[in-house]
Amino acid sequence: MTDDATPADRRAAARRGCTRWLAGHGDLTPRRWLVELAEAATAPDLDRYGAGGEVEALEHEVAQLLGTESAVFMPSGVMAQQAAMRSWAERSSTDAVAVHGLSHFVVHELDALSEMHHLRVQHLTDEPRPATVADLDRLAGPLAAVSLELPLRDAGYLLPSWEELVAFTDRARERGVPVHLDGARLWESQPFYDRTHAEIAALFDSVYVSFYKGLGGVAGAALAGPQDLVAQARRWRARHGGTLFSMLPYAVGARDGLRRRLPRMAAYATRARELAAGLGSVDGVRVHPDPPHTNAFRVFVDAPVEALEEATLRAMETDHVALASWWRPAEVPGWAMTELTVGDATLDWDIEDQLAAMRTLVSAARRGARAGSS
Structure with a gap:
């Protein structure tokens, strides 16, 4: 990847190298x-x-x-x-x-x-x-x-x-x-x-x-x-x-x-509730709804979009894990949000490892935000 690569270029290249996905069914060629x-x-x-x-x-x-x-x-x-x-x-x-x-x-x-x-x-x-x-x-x-x-x-x-x-x-x-x-x-x-x-x-x-x-x-x-x-x-x-x-x-x-996949919908919903409960206990993270009604829910993080995007890209490039497809500004200034939809790839990855990866991501984003503002 060249030095002038855009975040979109980096994300596309990094995603092709990912071996685990937090959301959905994972990527196929x-x-x-x-x-x-x-x-x-x-x-x-x-x-x-x-x-x-x-x-x-x-x-x-x-x-x-x-x-x-x-x-x-x-x-x-x-x-x-x-x-x-x-x-x-x-x-x-x-x-x-x-x-x-x-x-x-x-x-x-x-x-x-x-x-x-x-x-x-x-x-x-x-x-x-x-x-x-x-x-x-x-x-x-x-x-x-x-x-x-x-x-x-x-x-x-x-x-x-x-x-x-x-x-x-x-x-x-x-x-x-x-x-x-x-x-x-x-x-x-x-x-x-x-x-x-x-x-x-x-x-x-x-x-x-x-x-x-x-x-x-x-x-x-x-x-x-x-x-x-x-x-x-x-x-x-x-x-x-x-x-x-x-x-x-x-x-x-x-x-x-x-x-x-229709027979797996109940399992997807169960994992969504488990993930939401685990993420909701992380400092600076909120989920909505709590508990989720379906296999999908929103995740809100007390960190700016740019810091979360960079931390997500680094996790994809170094650890080969895709933790979020996008981040957007939340209604509360300084917070960002994404959506998490549980699928086959989510179930194929141990939940404790998933939560650990998300905690690391949030910590890295918040450290990056503090460093950028100092």
């Missing part, structure tokens, strides 16, 4: 990933334009797992969610939909519901907490659909209690409002509720699930629900340009994730 996909393929025929082969097999598996009439594979969750909300709106006399102000719809999609689909988006709340019945009641007018994100990622992977979830969906049905589940991390949320995926999905009128987060697939999502709604969403998939000639690698990766 492109070649190894393709080899694993080839070994996981089981369908005898290829899919074509979203029909047949691994794609059709995946759609059947998802519908059965969620207890819905049908499911459709989508290349992205953004496409799946927009197709769902637009399809519900087409059945309604109003173009108003309700979402959380911190939901993926609002934070990450460039106002797509209003810009592309001309829907009037109302916020249940903008506060960093799950939406409540009271929030729904404050939106007094008619609604074409309401969406709940489980967990609410941009508030710290928060979940409502089962009782709160039932109360919310019951109130929506009393008002005749379909409830859509943004279940990008439904697989990861299921252990919190200790109910089957079908029992959770039954509270909702449509359900979106992701295949590349906890399941570790290449990309892709599914929208599940009544047969007629899914058929309507397929039309929106085509309009969005999502009916690719073949979606083989995405479907294979998704089915492989369902086979290999």
Whole structure:
């Protein structure tokens, strides 16, 4: 590495040399990933334009797992969610939909519901907490659909209690409002509720699930629900340009994730709680939520971003361990935050060693910050 290498260059080079990762499933080379996909393929025929082969097999598996009439594979969750909300709106006399102000719809999609689909988006709340019945009641007018994100990622992977979830969906049905589940991390949320995926999905009128987060697939999502709604969403998939000639690698990766990683979700959540408890006892470290609701949580450190980035890079370069993918300024001046998501790589590494590595990282960052300010 040259002396003028940027932090991004250093991180990329160092990550390639890492042998242990605190978060996620670890890194694979492109070649190894393709080899694993080839070994996981089981369908005898290829899919074509979203029909047949691994794609059709995946759609059947998802519908059965969620207890819905049908499911459709989508290349992205953004496409799946927009197709769902637009399809519900087409059945309604109003173009108003309700979402959380911190939901993926609002934070990450460039106002797509209003810009592309001309829907009037109302916020249940903008506060960093799950939406409540009271929030729904404050939106007094008619609604074409309401969406709940489980967990609410941009508030710290928060979940409502089962009782709160039932109360919310019951109130929506009393008002005749379909409830859509943004279940990008439904697989990861299921252990919190200790109910089957079908029992959770039954509270909702449509359900979106992701295949590349906890399941570790290449990309892709599914929208599940009544047969007629899914058929309507397929039309929106085509309009969005999502009916690719073949979606083989995405479907294979998704089915492989369902086979290999879905059964491990409870273990991921358990390790997340153990890690959070250990990190929360370190001086100058806080976690949120405490305990975590899913396999992911936020970590706050009393040290500046620059010092933590440098300490993280040094750990990657010298110890070949990846402890954090990024650091950002926290709302408290002088503090930084990151997110930690537990996966296969986390479970493959002894927790006491993980905690020791994080304590060393925090100490190094705080020493570096003090040295820089002196």
